[in-house]
Structures are given as structure tokens and as C-alpha cells.
Amino acid sequence: MTYCNPDEVEAGTAVPENGPSFNNFTVVVHAMKVVQPAEVTKEETIYLTNIDQMLVVPVESFFVYLPNSKKSSESVFWVLEDALAKVLVPYHFMAGRFEVNTEEGRLQVKCNRAGVGFVVASSEQTIEDLGDLKLMNPGFRKLVPSPPGDNVSLFDDFLLMVQVTRFRCGGFTVGFRMSHSLCDGTSSAQFFRSFCKLARGAPLTEFPDLDRTILKPRDPPAPEFNHPECFRSGGVIPNGAGTVDNIDIVAPQYITKHIPMSLMEIQTLKTIAMADGSIKRCSSFEVTIAHFWQARTRSLEFAPDELTNLLIAVDFRAKMHPPIQPTFCGNTIISAHVSALASEVAHNPLSYCVAKIQEAVARIDERYVRSALDWLQLHGGVPAIGSAKDMLVSAWWKFPFYEHDFGWGKPVHSGPPSGSTPQFALIVSNGTEDGGLLLLVSFQPHEMVKFERYLKDI
Known part of the structure; x- marks a missing residue:
């Protein structure tokens, strides 16, 4: 393969821009290659846990790199393709495909070296032309x-795809599309870190543990708790959309924004939450989600007696005995479930919502995790998001995505390329060390106005 100079535009497919921040943004796709592991790898099947089975949905992210005055990016395509082939040796399952274990009626990964998709693309624009990267632009999906x-x-699709887009200025972006069933944020960060090391010519110092059988259900399954964080799916094999067909979480017209929360605002919220003495402690994570829950409930104007449900993604690695090691590659997240009447959320003090969240997160221990694995074995399951009153919040802000250097410096932006459904929110880093966060949320336009007003009314 001879990689194209980004000045060449006669090949590939140009897609016109329809985003709000800039005009005439085009990406030209020059080639889509299939990259296999650089060495012979073991042919095996990878067990997918009952939590993995709930997460058969692609997760998209992209990293933006400015031009490096000391190092041309002309070689970025072959450097990253070569590093990808090398990192697929320890991560060989990512080059596999889904298949059904017919005896057990569940998905698993067949490690068959079928390969990872690698897209070579370019743009006549510059990185600067992208505008404010914190503003959600539909055009970013082209990256x-x-x-x-x-x-x-589902069974023919790539489990992982990578796209490298070089811009006229010499900057570039690296975009990923990865099945969430392969790994959670912690495992993804380890994969990105290894990928970057190999691109820089450094040796790997950490290797993934691919054995997920430590999270198998008990035989026979013996759930100890109810699990309102899940809807029963009756053992339906996921259809690739991350949910079963009868659960619709797609909203009508909505917009998505990254809304900043400064360290000062977060500290002020902590002071407010603890002022009445009903709680003794309060983390940034807890108070940010509590404030978000109140602002969202108020802005959507639910009926006072309507029940609102909040799901909070919790990493349980450290809650197991012994703790699950950092090198474990898979999903170690489970949702803490919080519910309250809309009137209780909207009108009680902030400390009420913080306490509800603390109680829910505290319930996530080894017994609860084992119970959830058993419950899912009996009933199947999907996240319990069925209406506008339900909300799932996931925190990415501690993942070191801004540290991922392929050899041209650290990214100036990382995150999802576009908005999600209005029933899913992300808390992400603002890319600085000032302690601030960004809330990635989706609302209808008139709801967004009210939400921002309530969020900033501190």
C-alpha cells in the first residue's frame, strides 16, 4: 500500500459537512485495510461475561493532534498501521469476530485473525478549521x-476499527470504533497506552489478562438481590445495537453539549451539600452527579409523583476479593441504581440526592456483583433505560486519554465524536489540570436552555 499525500483528493469518497461550527469540511477516504496481528497468535475462543453480553454496542472516540514543528506527520499512516499489527499480538482477540456458543446460547469471541479495520483518510482543512473541539459537531463523526x-x-463486523485522518496543516486525528463488550474504559486505556508505546518504538511493559472466567456465574445461579438496574431480556442474544429491539431510547430532535464545571463550582457544591450536616463527606463524583440529577429533573418538569431512575456506572475491580488486577481486560462495571419521586429530587436539598447516590454506590460489593452475574445468567438483561425518566451516567474523567502520545505529542482533545441519546450522560476531563470537568449531555433545545440555567444556579 502506498499512502496518499493529504493534498491528493482525486481518490476516495468526500462527504460534505453538515455541522454547525464550520462549512465545507470534507474527509477523503483513500483506503480501508484489514490489519492482522504481526505474529502468529493462538486460535481460541474468549469467554464473554454476562456483563459483556449487555454491552454489545460500538463505542466511538477520537483523539486530535496538532502539527509538530519538529516532526513531520507524513509517516503517521504506516507508523500507526505497523504499531496496530504489533499491539494485536497481545490483544489478538480484537482481531477476531463474534460467534454464538450454541451449547450455551451466548456470544463469545472467536480468535481467528480475521483482522481489524484500518482507514486511511485526509482532509484539506486544518485542525484549526475544526473550531472549538469542545462543541459537539456532527462533522466529527467523519473522523x-x-x-x-x-x-x-454482528458476526461479520469488525470488533475494532481505527481511522487515521491527516490534515493539510500536518495535524491528524485517530478515531476508534470498538465493541464495548471487548473492554471497559480502564481496559481501553491500557490498550491505547500499549498502542502508543509501540508507535513510539518503546517496548511493552504491561500485557492484558484475557481470562474472564473469574466473572462466571455460580452453578447453579443463586442471586441474592433484586437488580433494578437491568431489564430482563429473556436470554435474547444481543442484536448489535446494545439493547434488545423492544427498548427504544432514541429521542426526537435534540442537541448535545459539553458543559464545563469548574473546580470552584464543584467545591461550592460540596460546601452546599454538607451545610445541613446530614452527610459527613462528599466526593466530586457524587456531588456532580447529584447536581446533574436535580438540574435534569427540574428542567424536564416531570409530574411530582413520577419515579425517576438514575443508573451510575461503577467499577468494581477493587471491591472483589482478591481485587481484580489492573491488567484484566474486560468489563468490570455495574450500574448502581437510584430511584426517587421527581418531587423529592427537585425540591429536596442537594444533600438528599448525594446521600441517595452514596447509598446506591455502597451497595456495590462482591456479593452484589456475584448476585448480578447470577441474575443475568437466569434472565438475561439490558440496562434499565426505558423512558425519559431513566438516566445512565458514566464517568470518563479519570481515564488518561489526554496522555496518549503516538510520537507526535499528546492530544489536544479526546472523547466521543458526537452526542448520544438524552438518557445517557458522560462526565469527562476538560483536558487540563485545573480540576474542572465537562458534562456531555443531550436535550431538546428548549430543555437545554432550562438545564443549563439550573446547572449554573449554584
Whole structure:
């Protein structure tokens, strides 16, 4: 493969821009390659836990790199392709495909070296032309790879795709599309870290533990708790959309924003939450989610007696005995479930919501995790998000995504390329060391106005 100079525009497919921040943004796709592990790898199947089975949905992210005056990016395509082939040796399952274990009626990964998608693209624009990277622009989706066809089945689709887009200025972006069932944020960060090390020519010092059988359910399953964080799916094999067909979480017209929360605002919220003496401690994580829950409930104007449900993604690695090691590659997240009447959320002091969240998170221990694995074995399950009153919040802000250097410096931006459904919110880093956060949220336009007003009314 001879990689194209970004000045060449006669090849590939140009897609017109429809985003709000800038005009005439085009990305030219020059090639889509299939990259296999650089060495012979073991042919095996990888067990997917009952939590993995709930997360058969692609997660998209992209990293933005400014031009480096001391190092041309002309070689970025072959450097990253070579590093990708090398990192797929320890991560060989990412080059596999989903298959059904017919005896157990569940998904697993077949490690068959089928390969990872690698997209070579360019743009006549500059990184500066992208505008404010914190503003969600639909055009950013052009910087992450698309599935290879309109009707690709779950079993033929890539588990991982990578797109490198070089800009006229010499800057570039690296976009990823990865099945969430492969790994959570902690495991993804380890993969990105290894990928970057190999691109810089450094040796690997950490290797993934691919054995997920430590999270198998008990035989026979013996759930100890109810699990309102999940809807029963009756053992339905995921359809690739991350949910079963009868659960619709797609909203009508909505907009997405990154809304900043400064360290001073977070500290003020902590002071407010503890002022009445009903709680003794309060973390940034807890108070940010509590404040978000109140602001969202008020802005959507639910009926006072409507029940609101909040799901909070919790990493349980450290809660197991012994703790699950950092090198474990898989999903170690489970949702803490919080519920309260809309009137209780909207009108009680902030400390009330913080306490509810603390109680829910405290319930996540080894007994609860084992119970959840058993419950899912009996009933199947999908996240319990069924209406506008339900909300799932995930925190990415501690993941070191801004540290991922492929050899041209650290990214100036990282995160998802576009908005999600209005029932899913992300808390992400603002890319600085000032202690501030960004809330990635989606609302209808008139709701967004009210939400921002309530959020900033501190």
C-alpha cells in the first residue's frame, strides 16, 4: 500500500459537512485495510461475561493532534498501521469476530485473525478549521471509522476499527470504533497506552489478562438481590445495537453539549451539600452527579409523583476479593441504581440526592456483583433505560486519554465524536489540570436552555 499525500483528493469518497461550527469540511477516504496481528497468535475462543453480553454496542472516540514543528506527520499512516499489527499480538482477540456458543446460547469471541479495520483518510482543512473541539459537531463523526457496509451482521463486523485522518496543516486525528463488550474504559486505556508505546518504538511493559472466567456465574445461579438496574431480556442474544429491539431510547430532535464545571463550582457544591450536616463527606463524583440529577429533573418538569431512575456506572475491580488486577481486560462495571419521586429530587436539598447516590454506590460489593452475574445468567438483561425518566451516567474523567502520545505529542482533545441519546450522560476531563470537568449531555433545545440555567444556579 502506498499512502496518499493529504493534498491528493482525486481518490476516495468526500462527504460534505453538515455541522454547525464550520462549512465545507470534507474527509477523503483513500483506503480501508484489514490489519492482522504481526505474529502468529493462538486460535481460541474468549469467554464473554454476562456483563459483556449487555454491552454489545460500538463505542466511538477520537483523539486530535496538532502539527509538530519538529516532526513531520507524513509517516503517521504506516507508523500507526505497523504499531496496530504489533499491539494485536497481545490483544489478538480484537482481531477476531463474534460467534454464538450454541451449547450455551451466548456470544463469545472467536480468535481467528480475521483482522481489524484500518482507514486511511485526509482532509484539506486544518485542525484549526475544526473550531472549538469542545462543541459537539456532527462533522466529527467523519473522523471515526464507519462499518464496512450498510447491513453488516454482528458476526461479520469488525470488533475494532481505527481511522487515521491527516490534515493539510500536518495535524491528524485517530478515531476508534470498538465493541464495548471487548473492554471497559480502564481496559481501553491500557490498550491505547500499549498502542502508543509501540508507535513510539518503546517496548511493552504491561500485557492484558484475557481470562474472564473469574466473572462466571455460580452453578447453579443463586442471586441474592433484586437488580433494578437491568431489564430482563429473556436470554435474547444481543442484536448489535446494545439493547434488545423492544427498548427504544432514541429521542426526537435534540442537541448535545459539553458543559464545563469548574473546580470552584464543584467545591461550592460540596460546601452546599454538607451545610445541613446530614452527610459527613462528599466526593466530586457524587456531588456532580447529584447536581446533574436535580438540574435534569427540574428542567424536564416531570409530574411530582413520577419515579425517576438514575443508573451510575461503577467499577468494581477493587471491591472483589482478591481485587481484580489492573491488567484484566474486560468489563468490570455495574450500574448502581437510584430511584426517587421527581418531587423529592427537585425540591429536596442537594444533600438528599448525594446521600441517595452514596447509598446506591455502597451497595456495590462482591456479593452484589456475584448476585448480578447470577441474575443475568437466569434472565438475561439490558440496562434499565426505558423512558425519559431513566438516566445512565458514566464517568470518563479519570481515564488518561489526554496522555496518549503516538510520537507526535499528546492530544489536544479526546472523547466521543458526537452526542448520544438524552438518557445517557458522560462526565469527562476538560483536558487540563485545573480540576474542572465537562458534562456531555443531550436535550431538546428548549430543555437545554432550562438545564443549563439550573446547572449554573449554584
